[in-house]
Amino acid sequence: MGYGSEQVDIDRGLVGHRATPLGDSPFARNAPAIGIAIMYGLASIVWLSAGQALPGGRWLVTHLFTLGVLTTLLWSFSRNFAARFTGGGDLREPVAATWALALLLGASITSMVTGRAINAHWPLVIGTVGIMFVIAMNVVTLRRLRARAHNDRFVWVVRRYENAHVLFLISAGLGGMLGAGVVPGEIYLGVREAHIHLNVLGWAGLTVLTTLVVFGPALLRVRIEPGAEKRASDAVLRAMFGLGIGTLGLFLRSLGRSIGDGAEGPAMLVLAAGFAIYLQAVIVVAMPLLRACRAHDRSPLRWSLAAVVIWLPVGVAIDLALLVVGRQSWNVGLAVALLIGVFAQLILAVLLYVTPMLRGRDFASRDVLIARTERLARTRTATLNLGVVLALVADLTPGLTTTFVEPLMRVGWLLVLLAAVAHLVVILWPLGRVDPEQVRSTAAARYRNPPG
Ligand code: HEM
Numbered sequence: 001m002g003y004g005s006e007q008v009d010i011d012r013g014l015v016g017h018r019a020t021p022l023g024d025s026p027f028a029r030n031a032p033a034i035g036i037a038i039m040y041g042l043a044s045i046v047w048l049s050a051g052q053a054l055p056g057g058r059w060l061v062t063h064l065f066t067l068g069v070l071t072t073l074l075w076s077f078s079r080n081f082a083a084r085f086t087g088g089g090d091l092r093e094p095v096a097a098t099w100a101l102a103l104l105l106g107a108s109i110t111s112m113v114t115g116r117a118i119n120a121h122w123p124l125v126i127g128t129v130g131i132m133f134v135i136a137m138n139v140v141t142l143r144r145l146r147a148r149a150h151n152d153r154f155v156w157v158v159r160r161y162e163n164a165h166v167l168f169l170i171s172a173g174l175g176g177m178l179g180a181g182v183v184p185g186e187i188y189l190g191v192r193e194a195h196i197h198l199n200v201l202g203w204a205g206l207t208v209l210t211t212l213v214v215f216g217p218a219l220l221r222v223r224i225e226p227g228a229e230k231r232a233s234d235a236v237l238r239a240m241f242g243l244g245i246g247t248l249g250l251f252l253r254s255l256g257r258s259i260g261d262g263a264e265g266p267a268m269l270v271l272a273a274g275f276a277i278y279l280q281a282v283i284v285v286a287m288p289l290l291r292a293c294r295a296h297d298r299s300p301l302r303w304s305l306a307a308v309v310i311w312l313p314v315g316v317a318i319d320l321a322l323l324v325v326g327r328q329s330w331n332v333g334l335a336v337a338l339l340i341g342v343f344a345q346l347i348l349a350v351l352l353y354v355t356p357m358l359r360g361r362d363f364a365s366r367d368v369l370i371a372r373t374e375r376l377a378r379t380r381t382a383t384l385n386l387g388v389v390l391a392l393v394a395d396l397t398p399g400l401t402t403t404f405v406e407p408l409m410r411v412g413w414l415l416v417l418l419a420a421v422a423h424l425v426v427i428l429w430p431l432g433r434v435d436p437e438q439v440r441s442t443a444a445a446r447y448r449n450p451p452g
Pocket of ligand 1: 058112172175180199204
């Protein structure tokens with residue numbers, strides 16, 4: 001971004017009130033969950049860097065991320081957003097209770113993943129029950145907030161969060177049963193695929209889709225396109241029904257396979273119809289955001305957000321195609337597209353957005369932290385997405401020999417890890433001495449003006 005004389009004048013204008021001390025951050029309640037998520041994020045980076053040298057297999061790193069990072073943040077942000085969107089402002093819960101729930105969730109996740117990794121039954125069961133308890137408690141909190149809502153506009157957001165939580169409870173129950181070895185062989189694959197889809201597209205997918213509709217414009221520092229919110233809220237509901245139909249198709253297909261005699265044919269139709277409905281709904285949510293990313297350059301996060309809303313329909317389309325052609329539906333390529341391209345990338349963008357509010361105690365420090373997010377923003381995003389593309393190509397290109405697959409995959413992961421570390425450095429780097437005169441930030445200069 002260019003830095004003209006007009007910009008320098010704006011910067012000088014800002015210096016005047018940069019010393020103003022600020023109250024509590026609107027994201028202060030997310031701090032414990034963010035801390036836990038960052039620790040699990042670092043653990044995932046260490047595991048991926050070590051390759052297969054660490055125990056637990058691919059399952060472990062998948063759950064270090066999907067439970068430790070993703071679930072912890074979905075839990076925390078959904079309750080915080082619900083409190084804000086229903087007009088209540090705060091959660092009206094003692095801060096100690098928020099900390100206790102976050103720590104219980106973090107400890108339960110550790111117990112569950114350790115139990116599974118070392119084949120210990122009780123830590124796995126206790127951990128799973130602990131995680132389900134914290135999520136179930138959140139359903140109660142969300143319902144309480146919805147009942148007290150001061151306005152109707154965003155009540156649908158809280159309803160969708162509640163639905164996504166219920167999907168988590170169902171799919172975690174299925175995961176616990178898979179882990180405990182109580183699922184009969186004939187339906188094992190169907191239950192496994194249902195567990196994955198209800199979690200990835202249901203728990204995470206629906207929460208993220210809902211949040212993108214209402215918080216995506218704030219990340220981009222623009223206004224919601226007229227009419228887009230209604231279309232998108234209808235689409236999120238459709239996505240939920242599509243997922244329900246698709247999951248039923250997964251079960252039926254698994255049963256059909258065990259019966260034999262072509263019984264899986266009709267199930268394939270149900271499955272394909274369900275996930276096609278989900279895909280269409282994702283596109284409806286993604287399009288206005290993509291248009292806003294192209295039309296406005298008010299936020300350094302627009303590159304990440306554009307990539308997120310591209311990877312989401314691409315990932316769902318790949319999943320649908322793999323299910324229809326009968327290939328193993330959850331493979332490395334899909335994991336990279338959805339878990340890294342969508343969820344990890346969105347999490348990093350949201351953390352970059354909230355860091356200045358969480359760490360800056362006056363406007364000057366906030367502006368310093370915002371200015372940092374602008375530096376090399378495109379390079380960080382390009383590195384992460386190039387890594388995703390390489391890993392995806394390596395895993396999904398038919399007929400590619402191992403001579404190409406292995407180096408492509410290795411370079412892909414290296415780029416993803418480099419980009420993730422670079423984002424974390426921006427988020428965690430000490431503030432140091434703040435000199436308001438020296439702060440140069442295009443976003444900070446603009447963010448106090450009303451968005452256009
Ligand atoms: C308490 C919560 C959970 C439990 C007990 C659990 C348990 C399991 C188990 C036992 C499997 C292995 C099935 C097999 O391969 O035979 C599995 C696989 C999987 N789970 Fe979970 N899970 C939980 C939460 C989640 C969440 C929140 C997500 C995503 C948002 C998720 C995504 C996956 C994926 C993608 C796989 C396939 C992993 C692979 O093969 O690479 N799980 N889970």
